[in-house]
Amino acid sequence: MSEVVIETPGAAASYLANGVTLRSWLLTTDHKRIAVLYFGTITFFFFIGGGAAALLRYNLILPQGMIGSAETYNRLFTLHGVVMVWFFLVPAVPVTLGNFLVPLMLGARDLAFPKLNLLSWYLFVAAGFVVLYALFAGGVDTGWTFYTPLTSAYTNGHVVATAVAIIVAGFSSIATGLNFIVTIHRLRAPGMTWYRMPVFLWSLYATSVILVLATPVLAMTLLLLAFERIFHIGVFDPSLGGDPLLFQHLFWFYSHPAVYIMILPGFGVISEIVPAFSSKRLFGYKFVVWASMAIAVISFLVWGHHMFVAGTSLYSALVFSILSFMVAVPSAIKVFNWIGTMHKGFIRFDAPMLYAIGFIGLFTTGGLTGLFVAALAADVHLTQTYFVVAHFHYVMVGGMVSAYFAGLHFWWPKITGRMYPEMWGRAGAVIIFIGFNLTFFPQFILGYLGMPRRYHSYPPEFEVLNVLSSAGATILAMGYLLPLGYLTWSLFYGERASANPWNATGLEWQTASPPLTDNFVSTPTVTEPPYNYPPPEVVHRHA
Amino acid sequence: MRFWLPQATTSAAEVDYLILALLLTSCAILALVFGLILLYMIKYRAGSGIDRGVPGEKTWRMEAAWTVGTLLIFFGLFVWGADLYVRLFQPPSNALKIYVIGKQWMWKIEHQGGQREINALHLPVGRPIQLVMTSEDVIHDFAIPAFRIKHDVLPGRYETLWFEVNEPGIYRLFCTQLCGTGHAEMFGEIVAMSAPGYQNWLDQNGAEETLAKAGETLFMRYGCSGCHGGNGAGGSQSESTVPAPSLTGLYGSPVTLIDGSIITADDLYIRDCIVLPDTRRVAGYPPLMPSFAGQISAEDLLKIIAYIKSLTPEKQL
Numbered sequence: 001m002s003e004v005v006i007e008t009p010g011a012a013a014s015y016l017a018n019g020v021t022l023r024s025w026l027l028t029t030d031h032k033r034i035a036v037l038y039f040g041t042i043t044f045f046f047f048i049g050g051g052a053a054a055l056l057r058y059n060l061i062l063p064q065g066m067i068g069s070a071e072t073y074n075r076l077f078t079l080h081g082v083v084m085v086w087f088f089l090v091p092a093v094p095v096t097l098g099n100f101l102v103p104l105m106l107g108a109r110d111l112a113f114p115k116l117n118l119l120s121w122y123l124f125v126a127a128g129f130v131v132l133y134a135l136f137a138g139g140v141d142t143g144w145t146f147y148t149p150l151t152s153a154y155t156n157g158h159v160v161a162t163a164v165a166i167i168v169a170g171f172s173s174i175a176t177g178l179n180f181i182v183t184i185h186r187l188r189a190p191g192m193t194w195y196r197m198p199v200f201l202w203s204l205y206a207t208s209v210i211l212v213l214a215t216p217v218l219a220m221t222l223l224l225l226a227f228e229r230i231f232h233i234g235v236f237d238p239s240l241g242g243d244p245l246l247f248q249h250l251f252w253f254y255s256h257p258a259v260y261i262m263i264l265p266g267f268g269v270i271s272e273i274v275p276a277f278s279s280k281r282l283f284g285y286k287f288v289v290w291a292s293m294a295i296a297v298i299s300f301l302v303w304g305h306h307m308f309v310a311g312t313s314l315y316s317a318l319v320f321s322i323l324s325f326m327v328a329v330p331s332a333i334k335v336f337n338w339i340g341t342m343h344k345g346f347i348r349f350d351a352p353m354l355y356a357i358g359f360i361g362l363f364t365t366g367g368l369t370g371l372f373v374a375a376l377a378a379d380v381h382l383t384q385t386y387f388v389v390a391h392f393h394y395v396m397v398g399g400m401v402s403a404y405f406a407g408l409h410f411w412w413p414k415i416t417g418r419m420y421p422e423m424w425g426r427a428g429a430v431i432i433f434i435g436f437n438l439t440f441f442p443q444f445i446l447g448y449l450g451m452p453r454r455y456h457s458y459p460p461e462f463e464v465l466n467v468l469s470s471a472g473a474t475i476l477a478m479g480y481l482l483p484l485g486y487l488t489w490s491l492f493y494g495e496r497a498s499a500n501p502w503n504a505t506g507l508e509w510q511t512a513s514p515p516l517t518d519n520f521v522s523t524p525t526v527t528e529p530p531y532n533y534p535p536p537e538v539v540h541r542h543a
Numbered sequence: 544m545r546f547w548l549p550q551a552t553t554s555a556a557e558v559d560y561l562i563l564a565l566l567l568t569s570c571a572i573l574a575l576v577f578g579l580i581l582l583y584m585i586k587y588r589a590g591s592g593i594d595r596g597v598p599g600e601k602t603w604r605m606e607a608a609w610t611v612g613t614l615l616i617f618f619g620l621f622v623w624g625a626d627l628y629v630r631l632f633q634p635p636s637n638a639l640k641i642y643v644i645g646k647q648w649m650w651k652i653e654h655q656g657g658q659r660e661i662n663a664l665h666l667p668v669g670r671p672i673q674l675v676m677t678s679e680d681v682i683h684d685f686a687i688p689a690f691r692i693k694h695d696v697l698p699g700r701y702e703t704l705w706f707e708v709n710e711p712g713i714y715r716l717f718c719t720q721l722c723g724t725g726h727a728e729m730f731g732e733i734v735a736m737s738a739p740g741y742q743n744w745l746d747q748n749g750a751e752e753t754l755a756k757a758g759e760t761l762f763m764r765y766g767c768s769g770c771h772g773g774n775g776a777g778g779s780q781s782e783s784t785v786p787a788p789s790l791t792g793l794y795g796s797p798v799t800l801i802d803g804s805i806i807t808a809d810d811l812y813i814r815d816c817i818v819l820p821d822t823r824r825v826a827g828y829p830p831l832m833p834s835f836a837g838q839i840s841a842e843d844l845l846k847i848i849a850y851i852k853s854l855t856p857e858k859q860l
Contacts, residue, residue: 071724333609
């Protein structure tokens with residue numbers, strides 16, 4: 001791909017060896033070290049949110065609820081939603097894999113604004129402290145959606161503190177998004193044209209555009225909410241002359257695009273892994289690229305589908321319904337292109353590929369069940385039930401978290417310089433796939449049968465499916481604890497990784513593992529299209 | 544434990560057909576996706592010696608095929624769902640109106656005859672029912688899975704929901720919009736009865752006065768009659784010197800506001816005139832109407848509106 005001489009770097013040349021003091025980490029402007037800081041932070045939040053989820057599933061084993069009070073249950077699911085959405089799913093891939101890989105994939109030394117990058121981590125950590133304070137000092141019981149006037153006038157939880165945390169985390173997101181946009185525009189290596197960029201970069205570009213455009217709306221909305229709660233100005237509360245639906249419009253104007261902030265980077269990860277483990281070019285590269293951009297645009301035009309039964313007009317429902325079907329088309333295009341990539345490939349089944357295949361299956365299921373709730377009359381029955389819970393967990397957890405794990409395993413050798421234990425990696429992928437389906441598939445049926453979301457207790461006819469779902473959750477929890485164990489183990493005892501253990505294309509594989517502090521010995525020059533995998537005969541001989 | 548849900552309304556089966564169509568489409572696409580992945584995993588595994596031939600370079604034919612294919616399927620599903628939704632949106636004109644008030648954490652039901660119930664709704668089968676719903680506090684949602692319908696219940700608004708039950712029985716009613724600590728306790732039952740059974744129930748639970756009659760009492764008590772006249776005939780016709788518009792025949796008729804816009808006087812318009820008069824000034828009258836916000840409960844508002852609704856010109860004769 002380029003004329004880079006891989007020298008065998010001395011230990012001191014690796015970014016990990018460039019200082020071992022706490023200060024050398026906390027004041028670093030190296031995008032790779034900031035990515036590592038972020039890895040630690042979001043892993044912490046993943047297990048906080050996951051712990052809350054475990055308690056929720058524990059409560060629902062019995063119809064009357066295992067946790068005594070509805071108050072506690074409501075605070076738990078709010079904590080789960082807030083932490084998982086703003087402190088794990090939205091940042092996860094961009095701030096970790098993105099931070100680490102964007103300059104490497106572009107052939108750059110660092111992001112365009114290294115100090116802004118460090119600032120974004122500090123903002124994120126500050127937001128994290130505030131949200132932990134709010135959620136543990138008493139919490140919030142309004143759900144992560146904060147619907148008014150419940151939130152602005154009736155609940156007595158720590159709404160304002162939580163809103164502040166989310167606003168600060170939002171500034172962290174905006175800083176990252178801005179950094180990526182400028183970096184991708186300005187710091188591409190010689191010869192790295194737009195159409196030679198890996199799809200992962202395109203996906204992060206699309207994600208960054210949404211982050212920069214949508215996040216300010218959320219900040220404004222939450223500020224108005226806080227003002228109404230503190231100063232009783234009438235914006236959303238009808239008894240003050242406000243309109244509660246206005247809040248929903250504003251909230252979903254951010255929160256629906258946010259769904260694509262979460263999943264687009266996942267698409268990018270899968271688009272790297274499927275060609276690498278099929279030893280084949282990505283099928284329909286330009287279609288995959290422009291599907292991402294189409295999603296970024298259309299995602300701003302579908303927020304109203306959260307409000308089909310909320311009291312909006314008939315015509316707005318019709319428009320939002322058809323636009324919601326339209327936004328599913330580019331996602332479908334991507335799935336077909338990944339399958340097209342596998343066709344006539346030389347497929348290897350290392351852990352990243354197993355996670356990626358799991359992603360395709362679970363995401364497709366999540367996407368198709370999205371059609372049920374985009375179809376107006378079906379949505380009237382299914383919305384606000386467990387069907388919706390199952391649908392978005394298939395996309396967010398089955399899809400996005402699987403993609404994150406796929407990427408984590410794929411780039412683990414590059415990031416840490418160590419191989420993870422392959423058999424454990426494969427076992428983790430299979431256990432997560434099985435546990436996930438056991439947890440969430442029964443919830444589709446529960447939803448069709450009418451079980452509402454956010455219920456601390458439920459009628460006895462829903463018990464069997466709930467027990468099944470909770471049983472699945474224990475398997476899923478084990479599936480998520482497994483990588484925590486073996487990946488940590490590999491940091492100390494894993495086999496040393498070579499520069500390119502997967503025989504993958506991409507500039508990040510052309511420097512040492514772990515990369516040098518300056519990424520490359522000399523600036524690489526790109527002369528070939530992306531995913532220029534070797535001719536099949538060559539691969540075949542290796543296999 | 545059961546894995547099916549009764550189809551208790553005339554439209555429930557139609558919704559189920561739509562869901563079945565979505566399910567079959569999804570299963571077909573999933574079978575294709577999983578089938579191809581499994582096939583390729585076996586056929587093109589790295590160790591297999593199968594001849595791969597020369598990889599094709601042109602992909603746009605395939606891309607066009609599956610883009611157009613999914614577009615057509617999705618558009619068909621959209622039309623199906625939208626058509627049914629539009630029909631479910633528009634109630635027949637002869638629907639029996641029943642009033643629903645949500646509050647933390649109970650459902651209060653008011654029948655036109657003045658019968659009241661809590662967390663239960665008795666209604667007749669074989670007749671279109673229209674629920675007129677409002678909330679005293681936060682947003683709730685009135686959901687009946689066996690009817691395949693739900694709708695949010697908002698404070699300061701009258702949202703409607705209609706259905707026709709064809710199967711007598713007792714069905715679950717849920718609140719499906721998170722409304723605070725007691726959200727999961729905010730459920731009840733719908734008792735669908737034969738027409739004579741419903742009449743019997745109404746008679747046994749007979750209130751002393753109908754909603755409109757109770758509204759008339761309130762109309763006097765809150766002082767409305769002081770300006771609008773004892774029978775709502777308007778200030779100019781009463782002894783009062785305050786020029787207040789006549790309410791006779793108001794309901795359902797067009798009204799011109801001071802900004803020149805013309806709107807139809809429905810439940811929400813009348814409510815807003817009482818609670819938020821500044822936003823609903825009628826052309827030709829001085830802005831004297833005081834706001835009754837916070838003074839009249841949601842239930843009393845329904846009664847006053849029912850009374851104003853009953854003031855048809857024929858009744859005056």
